Amino acid sequence: MRFARSKRGLRLKTVDSCFQDLKESRLVEDTFTIDEVSEVLNGLQAVVHSEVESELINTAYTNVLLLRQLFAQAEKWYLKLQTDISELEN
Numbered sequence: 001m002r003f004a005r006s007k008r009g010l011r012l013k014t015v016d017s018c019f020q021d022l023k024e025s026r027l028v029e030d031t032f033t034i035d036e037v038s039e040v041l042n043g044l045q046a047v048v049h050s051e052v053e054s055e056l057i058n059t060a061y062t063n064v065l066l067l068r069q070l071f072a073q074a075e076k077w078y079l080k081l082q083t084d085i086s087e088l089e090n
Contacts, residue, residue, distance in 0.1 A: 004059075004062075007055075007058070007059075008055075011051060011052075011054075011055040014051055015048055015051050015052070018044065018047045018048055018051065019044070022040065022043070022044050026040050026043075027040075
């Protein structure tokens with residue numbers, strides 16, 4: 001859990017950094033047109049989308065690797081594992 005928390009914190013800092021970079025690099029004028037604001041927001045959306053997608057993929061891979069290790073250990077000890085998929089919805 002500590003590992004997941006630290007990774008989540010790191011990704012949140014990265015997202016915060018995306019917003020800060022945008023503020024410092026693109027918001028230098030006092031007045032913007034609708035098209036300029038739209039362009040800035042679309043760029044920010046793309047960057048944040050990429051960061052979140054990357055984190056979700058990494059989380060899924062980490063979970064799969066952990067499960068794979070647990071299943072390998074269980075198989076080694078001839079354990080029979082049962083899962084309750086309905087718990088995942090909660």
